Amino acid sequence: MNDEILVTCRINGEDVTLQGDPADSTVSALRARGLYGVRETCGLGVCGTCTVLLDGEPVSSCILPLYAMDGRTIRTVEGAASGETLSGLQEQFIESQAFQCSFCTPGFLASAQALLDQTEGELTRQQVEDGLQGHLCRCGSYEAINEAIRICSRNRESTPGGAGCAAS
Ligand code: FES
Numbered sequence: 001m002n003d004e005i006l007v008t009c010r011i012n013g014e015d016v017t018l019q020g021d022p023a024d025s026t027v028s029a030l031r032a033r034g035l036y037g038v039r040e041t042c043g044l045g046v047c048g049t050c051t052v053l054l055d056g057e058p059v060s061s062c063i064l065p066l067y068a069m070d071g072r073t074i075r076t077v078e079g080a081a082s083g084e085t086l087s088g089l090q091e092q093f094i095e096s097q098a099f100q101c102s103f104c105t106p107g108f109l110a111s112a113q114a115l116l117d118q119t120e121g122e123l124t125r126q127q128v129e130d131g132l133q134g135h136l137c138r139c140g141s142y143e144a145i146n147e148a149i150r151i152c153s154r155n156r157e158s159t160p161g162g163a164g165c166a167a168s
Pocket of ligand 1: 098099100101102103104105136137138139140141
């Protein structure tokens, strides 16, 4: 008996149909499509590395089953850039040297973008820390990550239209 299901969803702006076991993880389904920016580490939903945006909200894709993707919109780090052009937030991570090995970076970027999308004005250090709860960086780049996000929030304050470097 074939227990596989078909799931239709939108990934990085593209409507796709996925096939697999309903209990397959979203991180596996995304990586099978070549989206290698989504990385699995703990497999328990506690380290933040595999975070993607599901309908704009950060979720751990390692514990999100395939069936839960049906009808949803997913954005990975690959979808944050526009072709070869990085998002403002991605550029600021580079500018602030907000990573070392970068293994954790796609997950941090997803939650940071959600934080910027869902807030206004210049963020405090504490607000950024709260928004990034559950993300681990084994290289200890927390200070630079926090700074990059605060710079983005400050820039949107001074940019006409409020987009600043939070624009995605
Ligand atoms: Fe290496 Fe965060 S930059 S784990």
